Every structure is written in structure tokens, then in C-alpha cells.
Amino acid sequence: MLAACTPPTAEQVFVVDTVVDAVDANVGDGVCETAGGSCSLRAAVMEGNADANITEVQLSADATYVLALPGPGEDASATGDLDLTERTYLRAPPGATATIEADGTDRIIDVIDGDFHYLEGLRLSDGAAPGDGGAILVRSGLVGVEDVYAFDNAAGGRGGAIAAVGGRIWIENTTIANNTAAAAGGGIYAEGLTWLDQVTVDNNSGVDNSQVTGSGSADVRSYSSTISGSSVAGSSVALSLTAGTANLTNTILAGSPACAIAPAGNVISHGGNIATDGTCGLGAGDQSATAPMLHPLADNGGPAPTRLPAIGSSAIDAIALGSDRCVAPVPDDARGQPRAIGAGCDAGAIEVQPGESTGIDCTAPPTLGPGAQLQHCDLADLVAPFVNLSGANLSAAIVSDAVLTNANLAGAIAVDADFTSSYLTGATLIGADLSGADFSDADLEGANLSGATLTGTIWAATICPDGSDSDDNGGTCANNL
Numbered sequence: 001m002l003a004a005c006t007p008p009t010a011e012q013v014f015v016v017d018t019v020v021d022a023v024d025a026n027v028g029d030g031v032c033e034t035a036g037g038s039c040s041l042r043a044a045v046m047e048g049n050a051d052a053n054i055t056e057v058q059l060s061a062d063a064t065y066v067l068a069l070p071g072p073g074e075d076a077s078a079t080g081d082l083d084l085t086e087r088t089y090l091r092a093p094p095g096a097t098a099t100i101e102a103d104g105t106d107r108i109i110d111v112i113d114g115d116f117h118y119l120e121g122l123r124l125s126d127g128a129a130p131g132d133g134g135a136i137l138v139r140s141g142l143v144g145v146e147d148v149y150a151f152d153n154a155a156g157g158r159g160g161a162i163a164a165v166g167g168r169i170w171i172e173n174t175t176i177a178n179n180t181a182a183a184a185g186g187g188i189y190a191e192g193l194t195w196l197d198q199v200t201v202d203n204n205s206g207v208d209n210s211q212v213t214g215s216g217s218a219d220v221r222s223y224s225s226t227i228s229g230s231s232v233a234g235s236s237v238a239l240s241l242t243a244g245t246a247n248l249t250n251t252i253l254a255g256s257p258a259c260a261i262a263p264a265g266n267v268i269s270h271g272g273n274i275a276t277d278g279t280c281g282l283g284a285g286d287q288s289a290t291a292p293m294l295h296p297l298a299d300n301g302g303p304a305p306t307r308l309p310a311i312g313s314s315a316i317d318a319i320a321l322g323s324d325r326c327v328a329p330v331p332d333d334a335r336g337q338p339r340a341i342g343a344g345c346d347a348g349a350i351e352v353q354p355g356e357s358t359g360i361d362c363t364a365p366p367t368l369g370p371g372a373q374l375q376h377c378d379l380a381d382l383v384a385p386f387v388n389l390s391g392a393n394l395s396a397a398i399v400s401d402a403v404l405t406n407a408n409l410a411g412a413i414a415v416d417a418d419f420t421s422s423y424l425t426g427a428t429l430i431g432a433d434l435s436g437a438d439f440s441d442a443d444l445e446g447a448n449l450s451g452a453t454l455t456g457t458i459w460a461a462t463i464c465p466d467g468s469d470s471d472d473n474g475g476t477c478a479n480n481l
Contacts, residue, residue: 007118007144010056010089014044017060021068023078041065041090041100046077049085056089059122061096072106072130080106081127085113092121097147097303099123106130108153111138111167118144121303124161127153132189133163134179140167148174149304155181158213159189160204168193173334175199175304177297181206184240185213186229191244196222196251198334198349200306201238202297203229210240210260218244224333226307226348228254228294239280241266248273250325252292252315252348253280272319272326274347290314292348293360293373302335306350310360311375316352317344359393425463439477449481 014032022034024043028050032039041057048055059065071079081102082090090109092098100122102108107129111117124135131137134153136145143164148171150161160179162169169190176187177200186204188194190213199222201211211229214220218241229236238255239246242262250272253259259280261267271285278288293313297305309315319326326345332338334349346352361367362377368384372392379394382402389407394414399422406426416436424439426446434449438458445463461470464477473479 007089007116008054011053012048012051013056013058014039014047015058016041016044016065019063019065021066023069042067042069042077042082045082045084045088045090048088049077049083052086054087054089054116056091059090059092059098061093061098064099064101066101066103067106067108068103070103070105075110075112081108081110081129083110083112084117087114087116089118089120090122091118094121097121097123097149099125101125102127102153104128107133107135107137107155109136111136111140111143113140115141116144117141118146119148120144120146122148123304124148124150125152127155127161129153129155129157131155132157132165132183133159134161134181136162138162138164138167138169142167143169145169145171145174147172147303150174150176151178153179155179155183157181158183158206159185159187160206161187163189164194165189165191168195170195170197171199172197173199173303173336175202175297175306175334177202177204177305179204184208184215184242185210187211189213189215190218190220191216193219194221196220196225196227198223198331199225199227200297200304200334200349201225201227202307205236208237208240208260210237211255212238213240213242214244214246215242216244218246220244220246222246222248222251224250224345224347224349226252226254226294226350228252228292228307229256238275239267248280248282250319250345250347252294254292254294270325271323272345272347274315274318287314287318294348295357295360296363300335300350301337302333304334306334307348308350308357309346309348309352310362310373311357312360312373313352313357315347316357317342318347319345321345359397444477454481 018038022040024046032044044057069079077083108127127135134155135150160181161176186206187201227238238253240260247268249270253275257279258275267281273286293310294307321344330339333351339351359373359375361372375395377397379399385405390410392412396416400420402422410430412432421441429449431451433453436456440460442461443463447465459477464480466480
């Protein structure tokens with residue numbers, strides 16, 4: 001299927017030179033031209049539909065094309081969505097993106113006919129389909145979707161972003177997030193062959209609370225993808241199958257529950273998968289009932305936002321190097337970063353690069369509380385008096401110039417943390433591991449360090465725990481601990 005989706009060279013190319021939404025002046029003459037003399041996106045699609053050859057429509061980098069001609073239900077691209085009836089490529093320049101927005105009355109792309117279509121480098125938003133497919137509806141043929149970000153779309157039926165009710169769809173290096181459906185499949189609804197290759201599906205909502213729903217004769221094949229619904233309010237299912245099958249490889253399924261499969265046994269695992277519970281029916285070589293510890297959706301580089309595994313995530317190096325699912329050369333991850341760079345390949349759409357990830361609670365603002373995972377976080381200038389960070393992990397965190405007066409850090413791990421110039425007056429550090437931590441110019445007056453591990457700790461504090469100035473003790477508080 002991957003070979004089938006490699007797009008051949010187009011026979012005719014139209015370069016869109018305006019963002020104004022207007023129809024073609026003379027459909028079928030082979031010229032993309034509106035009444036105003038420009039080549040619009042809509043005019044290019046209309047001319048492509050009039051020619052059985054492959055048409056490539058080239059969009060401008062960083063341009064936004066608003067489909068401003070209202071009229072859902074029309075199937076010739078004259079109003080509403082872009083109807084594709086012959087082989088058409090819609091592409092931004094290599095390495096760039098272009099945005100297509102709907103006007104809130106129709107979806108964005110309706111694939112009605114044609115044996116192959118290809119969508120690349122696009123941001124698709126504000127689609128509002130009366131029926132299925134908030135951004136894309138696939139009725140026929142094979143549709144390739146690569147380097148696309150589909151977000152903030154809504155379907156009055158199934159598939160908040162994408163509904164494949166006929167034909168086949170191949171999706172690669174793409175993120176589908178924050179879409180809604182009035183029926184099944186908040187992110188994707190599929191009734192046929194649907195290939196997810198390094199895809200992120202996150203925080204979508206539908207009536208079945210599912211990110212991806214397979215029904216009818218669905219054959220959902222997911223490779224190195226992240227399907228996560230755990231950030232949706234209430235119960236959210238990563239993968240739902242009411243019929244059909246799912247083939248899973250190196251995929252993260254995060255939800256509550258992770259899967260809803262009927263009948264049971266229709267999931268085929270090829271190993272390397274992670275699920276938050278046992279509802280997916282995974283097997284040997286998988287991790288069930290395991291929290292993948294993912295950061296929220298963010299710009300981690302590449303064509304669309306993704307969810308980066310946090311330090312300590314079970315997704316990191318989940319697939320052993322040299323196994324049949326992690327053999328060099330392994331394809332790059334969803335944002336073009338190399339895989340197999342450590343002891344193995346990471347599960348999901350993203351491969352964590354050296355020094356890239358942080359603790360899972362390192363958000364903006366950070367999530368602070370007992371047991372918080374704040375490794376390698378930048379917490380400089382944090383103001384949090386009386387905060388309870390007992391048992392938290394602050395290893396290698398930057399906590400300089402922070403106000404942590406009367407904070408509870410009992411049992412915390414703060415190995416190699418930077419507390420320079422911070423206020424820790426009255427703080428509780430009982431039993432904390434402060435090995436290698438730097439308290440230069442910090443105020444530690446009244447701090448309780450009973451039982452703390454102080455190997456290699458730098459204690460050139462301005463004010464020591466007993467209230468004395470470290471300058472009176474040779475620039476150190478060692479004699480006062």
C-alpha cells in the first residue's frame with residue numbers, strides 16, 4: 001500500500017496565485033482562471049475535475065485559503081467544499097505548509113471519485129460538515145494524506161476530521177486533534193482500509209468518545225502512531241471497533257478505556273504496542289496497563305504538533321534495536337527526526353532525541369504537587385510559597401531565582417538541580433536527595449535538612465539554615481548543617 005501511495009508525476013500543474021475564493025471562468029478549457037484573471041484554489045480544482053489526467057494544484061507557503069462561497073451539498077466545487085472527482089494533488093511547497101479553512105457551513109474536501117488523490121503539507125481547519133467528515137470525506141479511490149494538521153473541525157455525522165466511508169486512505173506524519181463529531185469517531189471514522197503511519201490522533205470527541213472508530217469492513221492498520229484520548233474530559237476511548245479489524249505495531253493507545261472492541265479478538269498485535277489498560281487484547285511484546293507518560297500536544301518540530309514522551313516513559317526504547325520492528329534503517333519519526341538512536345525505537349509517532357524530553361509535569365505553567373515529575377524543567381523565577389512538592393522529582397531542574405518559602409520538599413529528588421539565588425526560607429527538605437544541587441546565593445534560613453543526602457551539594461548560600469551568612473564560614477554553610 002505504501003508503494004501504491006507514492007504519487008506519480010502530474011500531467012498538468014496549476015499554481016494558485018490568489019487567496020480569493022472564486023470559481024473558474026470557463027471550466028474545461030484547461031486554463032485555471034477566474035473572472036478576475038487569477039488562478040484560485042477552487043478554479044484549479046474545477047479544472048482538474050474536468051480532465052481525467054493527474055492534476056497538481058500548488059499552493060503558496062504560509063498562505064491561508066478560506067472557502068468563502070457558501071453552499072453545502074453541491075458536488076462540482078462551485079460552492080462549499082472542494083469536491084474531487086478526478087485524480088488531484090493539493091500540495092504546499094516542500095517543507096512548507098498552507099492552510100485551507102472552511103467558512104463553517106461545509107467540510108473542506110469531499111473525495112467523490114477518482115482512483116487516487118494526494119494531500120500534502122496542509123493545515124485543515126474550521127470545517128463544519130452537515131454529515132460525515134468534518135475536514136475530509138472519502139467516498140471512493142485511494143487518498144494519501146501526508147504532513148497534514150487537521151484541527152478544529154466538526155462533523156454533524158461521523159468522523160470529526162476524517163470519514164472514510166468508501167475507498168482507502170493512507171495517512172502519514174499527520175496530526176488530527178481537537179475535532180468533534182455528532183456521531184462516531186471524534187477524530188477518524190473508517191469503514192475500509194485505513195493506514196496510520198506515524199500519526200497523532202489526540203483530544204477529539206464524538207458520541208462514542210472514540211479517537212478512531214472502525215465499523216463495517218474496516219481494516220485499521222496503525223504503525224508507530226499515537227492515539228490518545230486521555231486529555232478529553234470524561235471517558236475517552238483511543239480505538240473503537242464495532243466491526244472490522246485493527247492491526248497494531250509500535251502504537252500507543254491512551255484512553256479510559258484504551259479500546260472498545262466488539263466482537264472481542266479483532267485486534268491483531270504485531271508487537272511494540274502500549275495501552276493504558278487491558279481492553280485492547282494485546283499480546284507478547286506489548287505493554288498493557290501501562291501509562292505512556294506523554295506531554296500535552298505541542299510544537300515539537302515537524303509539520304504538526306505532537307505528543308512527546310516524558311522522561312521515564314515506557315514508550316522510550318520500547319522496541320529493542322535489531323528486532324523486526326526496529327531494524328536500521330528505520331524511517332524517521334513524524335517530524336523527520338531519526339529513530340533507533342539509543343537502545344531501541346520508541347513506540348508512538350515521536351522518537352525522543354538526546355536531551356530533548358523533560359518530566360511529564362513540566363508544562364506552562366508547571367503542574368505542581370506531591371510527586372510531581374519535573375526533571376530537567378525550567379522553573380526559573382517560579383513563585384510558589386508553601387507549595388507541596390513532597391516526593392517530587394526535580395533532578396537537573398532549573399529552579400534559580402525562585403520563591404519557595406515554607407515549601408514542602410520532603411523526600412524530593414533534586415539531584416543536580418539549580419537553586420541558585422532562590423528563597424527557601426522555612427522550607428522542609430527532610431530526607432531529600434540533594435546530591436550535586438547548587439544553592440549558591442540562596443536563602444536557606446530556617447530550612448530543615450534532616451536526613452537529606454548532601455553528596456556534592458554546593459552550599460555557598462547567602463543565608464545558611466541557622467540564619468548565619470555563609471561569608472562568615474568561608475563561603476559555605478557546611479559548618480551549619
